[in-house]
Amino acid sequence: MSNNDTKAPANKFFTVVKKVVSHQMFIPIMALLILAIVNLAFDPNFFKITLGKNNAGNPILSGPLITILDYGAETAILAIGMTLVTAAAGGQDISVGATIAIAGSAMLRVLCGTNPSPDTIQAPIIVAFLVACLVGIACGAFNGALVSFFKIQPMIATLILFTAGRSIAAWINYNKLPVVPDPKFAYFGGIIPGIPVPTPIFIMLACVIIMALVLKFTNLGLYTQSVGINEKSAKLNGINPIAIKFIAFVILGLCVAVAALIKVSRISTINYSVIAKDIEMDAILAVALGGNALSGGKFNMWASILGAYVFQFLTTTLYKFNIASSALPAYKATVVILLVFFSAPKVREMIGKGFKKMKDSMKNRRHKAATASEGEA
Amino acid sequence: MKKVVALIMTACVAFGLMACSKSDKKDTTAAGEKETEAAGGNEGGSGELIKVGIINNDPNESGYRTANDADLQKMFCKENGYDASFAYSLKNDEQIKYAQGFIQDEVDYLLLSAADTAGWDTVLQDAKNAGVKVILFDRTIDADPSLYEASIVSDMDKEGETAVNWLAEQGLSEYNVIHIQGVMGSAAQQGRSGALDKKVAAEGNWNIVKQQTAEWNAEKAQQIVQSVIDSGTSFNVIYAENDDMAKGAVAALDAAGISHGVGKDVIVMGFDCNKWALEELLKQNWNYDGQCNPFQASYIDNIIKDLEAGKTPEKTIIMDEKGFDAKTITQADVDNYGI
Numbered sequence: 224m225s226n227n228d229t230k231a232p233a234n235k236f237f238t239v240v241k242k243v244v245s246h247q248m249f250i251p252i253m254a255l256l257i258l259a260i261v262n263l264a265f266d267p268n269f270f271k272i273t274l275g276k277n278n279a280g281n282p283i284l285s286g287p288l289i290t291i292l293d294y295g296a297e298t299a300i301l302a303i304g305m306t307l308v309t310a311a312a313g314g315q316d317i318s319v320g321a322t323i324a325i326a327g328s329a330m331l332r333v334l335c336g337t338n339p340s341p342d343t344i345q346a347p348i349i350v351a352f353l354v355a356c357l358v359g360i361a362c363g364a365f366n367g368a369l370v371s372f373f374k375i376q377p378m379i380a381t382l383i384l385f386t387a388g389r390s391i392a393a394w395i396n397y398n399k400l401p402v403v404p405d406p407k408f409a410y411f412g413g414i415i416p417g418i419p420v421p422t423p424i425f426i427m428l429a430c431v432i433i434m435a436l437v438l439k440f441t442n443l444g445l446y447t448q449s450v451g452i453n454e455k456s457a458k459l460n461g462i463n464p465i466a467i468k469f470i471a472f473v474i475l476g477l478c479v480a481v482a483a484l485i486k487v488s489r490i491s492t493i494n495y496s497v498i499a500k501d502i503e504m505d506a507i508l509a510v511a512l513g514g515n516a517l518s519g520g521k522f523n524m525w526a527s528i529l530g531a532y533v534f535q536f537l538t539t540t541l542y543k544f545n546i547a548s549s550a551l552p553a554y555k556a557t558v559v560i561l562l563v564f565f566s567a568p569k570v571r572e573m574i575g576k577g578f579k580k581m582k583d584s585m586k587n588r589r590h591k592a593a594t595a596s597e598g599e600a
Numbered sequence: 601m602k603k604v605v606a607l608i609m610t611a612c613v614a615f616g617l618m619a620c621s622k623s624d625k626k627d628t629t630a631a632g633e634k635e636t637e638a639a640g641g642n643e644g645g646s647g648e649l650i651k652v653g654i655i656n657n658d659p660n661e662s663g664y665r666t667a668n669d670a671d672l673q674k675m676f677c678k679e680n681g682y683d684a685s686f687a688y689s690l691k692n693d694e695q696i697k698y699a700q701g702f703i704q705d706e707v708d709y710l711l712l713s714a715a716d717t718a719g720w721d722t723v724l725q726d727a728k729n730a731g732v733k734v735i736l737f738d739r740t741i742d743a744d745p746s747l748y749e750a751s752i753v754s755d756m757d758k759e760g761e762t763a764v765n766w767l768a769e770q771g772l773s774e775y776n777v778i779h780i781q782g783v784m785g786s787a788a789q790q791g792r793s794g795a796l797d798k799k800v801a802a803e804g805n806w807n808i809v810k811q812q813t814a815e816w817n818a819e820k821a822q823q824i825v826q827s828v829i830d831s832g833t834s835f836n837v838i839y840a841e842n843d844d845m846a847k848g849a850v851a852a853l854d855a856a857g858i859s860h861g862v863g864k865d866v867i868v869m870g871f872d873c874n875k876w877a878l879e880e881l882l883k884q885n886w887n888y889d890g891q892c893n894p895f896q897a898s899y900i901d902n903i904i905k906d907l908e909a910g911k912t913p914e915k916t917i918i919m920d921e922k923g924f925d926a927k928t929i930t931q932a933d934v935d936n937y938g939i
Contacts, residue, residue: 278854542827548813
């Protein structure tokens with residue numbers, strides 16, 4: 224009798240553990256927890272959030288957590304679009320950094336006109352943002368058309384804008400570096416007076432909520448996955464793979480425009496050669512850290528967004544510890560390799576199997592013990 | 601329906617490609633892959649004009665390069681007695697090809713800002729054999745000095761030293777420095793970091809609070825300074841190796857309500873003398889900006905005049921580079937030296 228009592232909960236325990244471990248969100252959440260614990264161990268004030276005032280006299284919340292949420296916003300927003308592109312096209316867009324430069328440059332061109340340092344802005348900020356959205360969509364459509372219609376490998380197709388993008392961005396502003404004079408423009412990358420939480424966090428949340436609604440109330444998610452899993456059978460079922468891939472790139476283009484707004488607003492100016500440099504790699508890594516297969520198919524948007532924050536958490540942590548500048552990439556690479564390894568679908572499957580084996584062996588041992596005790600009795 | 605969509609998409613792509621090629625064309629004329637002003641120059645009688653071929657890096661590279669190119673364009677024109685052709689590339693092999701072209705065109709002088717330090721021996725030997733005099737500007741190369749007449753360079757070590765000496769003159773009782781570095785290994789980073797590292801090692805009251813590379817990127821600098829602020833460590837100097845990074849650092853200070861500038865809590869130092877950065881100095885929001893002199897044309901002009909007069913110029917000429925202090929900078933400085 225006593226055997227049965229211990230056996231059932233143990234079984235249940237293993238089933239739960241297996242379920243948790245093999246869940247897609249497990250790795251990003253675990254990584255966040257480990258990073259938080261490491262940080263907390265070295266700095267007990269890590270979770271402390273203080274209310275201060277900035278130099279303009281407006282209230283602002285500050286603390287490491289706020290910093291991470293703030294600076295991770297762009298990557299998180301890009302991760303949304305990148306997840307869709309990855310799932311639908313089975314490849315990644317490597318031009319997002321360069322298209323951020325283009326969209327940002329277009330935005331500044333509208334705001335500043337032909338004078339790189341005007342006294343007042345030449346057009347409302349909303350107009351500039353809408354122009355940037357159009358530019359972002361155009362870039363996305365260009366990439367999307369190459370990938371979906373001309374069936375070019377995503378990485379090759381986006382290589383065009385990856386190489387040419389920053390020159391195009393420089394050309395839009397006659398190679399000048401405009402500075403936006405209006406302090407209101409800095410709200411998007413800083414804070415709105417009176418609201419102590421950095422605006423990028425709100426923008427990121429808005430994007431996430433919109434995406435959640437789109438995924439809930441449209442068939443976009445389902446269609447994207449079916450195109451990613453098997454293009455032919457999706458087509459046979461009446462889904463147009465060309466349109467779905469095209470839409471994925473256009474959505475990414477929109478995400479790029481939003482990220483460009485935050486990026487340019489943070490410093491109210493632009494530097495074509497370094498703005499959002501390597502951000503495409505961060506966004507792709509976020510998708511991978513979220514445990515999504517980079518070859519397309521099923522995806523979990525929330526895992527990608529968490530993945531983006533894991534990456535930002537890591538960056539902030541590495542800045543926090545006094546690691547030599549030249550060694551920083553090595554540290555980052557090591558952690559990223561580990562994370563990507565453990566979040567790879569194949570590895571997770573193996574870990575799941577390992578747990579099953581452990582469960583079975585436990586069962587066998589119990590069974591043996593039970594029979595032995597019965598024999599004694 | 602499908603056909604219509606396909607048609608629209610094709611149009612989209614065609615338009616996209618067209619836009620792309622159009623912008624490419626504009627881009628190259630802006631960069632002027634190889635301007636053939638030479639043809640026009642010949643009509644004016646090439647006997648009086650000195651024929652120069654100028655090979656530079658792409659002016660799109662940075663504000664520094666744009667200012668450098670504009671300065672050269674202004675100096676080497678017909679009014680000043682020059683018949684100049686310009687060629688731009690960030691790639692060494694393309695630059696070598698342009699150099700061969702200029703040698704074939706029988707230019708009198710070849711002015712070169714090499715993309716890469718290696719690989720120039722053969723083409724410079726060809727130039728020498730053809731009687732073309734070579735003057736290097738902005739960047740040196742690994743070649744035998746006999747292959748060129750002179751080289752005009754910035755001394756990055758000196759830039760760093762000037763800045764650090766200025767900082768030492770401020771007489772703070774303690775220096776707690778946030779040191780934001782450029783791309784590791786670049787000449788500017790090594791020179792500007794070297795001077796500070798040496799000073800910190802030598803002086804007891806100089807400490808580095810944080811030393812990290814932001815790779816010339818403003819937002820990365822902002823994040824690095826933010827991380828120091830979050831950790832609660834106190835600091836009173838920001839030594840950023842270019843203006844962009846100083847701007848990012850200042851954004852973090854502003855958000856945290858830390859005062860900066862002349863007579864304030866934190867001293868802000870930048871490099872490169874962008875116009876907007878010098879304006880920050882003028883407003884006393886920053887304290888110091890070190891120059892990396894892009895105005896090499898007058899130096900080159902002097903060398904050519906010397907050579908024409910039969911004099912031998914010095915082999916290596918180091919340009920004067922200023923450091924601007926917010927207390928003494930004037931509007932005239934901003935206009936003259938801002939890039």
